[in-house]
Amino acid sequence: MTSGPDNAWHRPGANTYRLRVETLTAAQIRASFVNCSKGEAKRANLPDLDAVPWADLDFLGWVDPSGSSRAYLVAERDGEPVGLLLRQNPAGKGQARRSKLCEVCLTAHTDTGVCLTVAAKTGAAGKRGDTTGIYICRDLSCSLYARGKKASGVPKLRETLPVEAMVERTRSNLDDFLRRVLAG
Numbered sequence: 001m002t003s004g005p006d007n008a009w010h011r012p013g014a015n016t017y018r019l020r021v022e023t024l025t026a027a028q029i030r031a032s033f034v035n036c037s038k039g040e041a042k043r044a045n046l047p048d049l050d051a052v053p054w055a056d057l058d059f060l061g062w063v064d065p066s067g068s069s070r071a072y073l074v075a076e077r078d079g080e081p082v083g084l085l086l087r088q089n090p091a092g093k094g095q096a097r098r099s100k101l102c103e104v105c106l107t108a109h110t111d112t113g114v115c116l117t118v119a120a121k122t123g124a125a126g127k128r129g130d131t132t133g134i135y136i137c138r139d140l141s142c143s144l145y146a147r148g149k150k151a152s153g154v155p156k157l158r159e160t161l162p163v164e165a166m167v168e169r170t171r172s173n174l175d176d177f178l179r180r181v182l183a184g
C-alpha cells in the first residue's frame with residue numbers, strides 16, 4: 001500500500017474525516033488487514049456480520065471471542081476498508097482502581113473497561129517491530145457510546161456536545177490513531 005505524503009489521508013486540511021464503515025463481507029474484512037500476515041488475517045475470528053449495527057458504526061471493532069488478547073478494527077477510508085490486528089492489555093492485574101477515559105470516544109469506564117491496545121505499525125517501521133498504542137474501550141464499541149446507544153458502568157459527566165459532534169470527535173480521534181499506525 002502507499003503511505004507517502006501524497007496519500008490523501010495525510011493531506012493537511014483535507015476537508016473532513018472520511019472515516020466510517022459500510023456493510024462489509026467476511027472476504028472484504030479479511031482482505032482489509034494492513035498490519036498482520038495473510039495467515040493471521042485468514043485465521044481471524046470474525047463477529048456475526050448479520051448482527052452488526054452497521055448504520056451506527058464509525059468503525060467495526062471486535063474482540064477475539066476465543067479469549068486471546070487479540071482484537072480487530074476495520075474502518076473505511078477513501079472508500080477502502082482498512083483493518084488492524086490489535087493486542088489488548090489483559091484485564092485486571094496492577095491497574096489503578098479508578099475510572100479511565102477512552103482516548104477515542106472519551107467515555108469513562110471502570111478500570112477494566114478501557115485498556116491499552118497496541119497495533120503493529122505498517123511499512124518499514126512495522127518491519128522493525130515498531131508498535132503504537134492507545135487507550136480505547138475494551139469492547140471497541142466507541143461508535144455506540146458516542147451515539148448514546150450503549151452506556152458504560154461509570155456515570156456520565158454532563159456532556160454538552162450534540163451527538164453529531166461526539167461522533168465527529170470519535171472519528172477524528174480514531175483517525176489520529178490510524179495515522180500513527182500507517183505512518184511507518
Ligand SMILES: [Zn+2]
Nearest residue numbers: 102105137142
Ligand atoms: Zn471508546
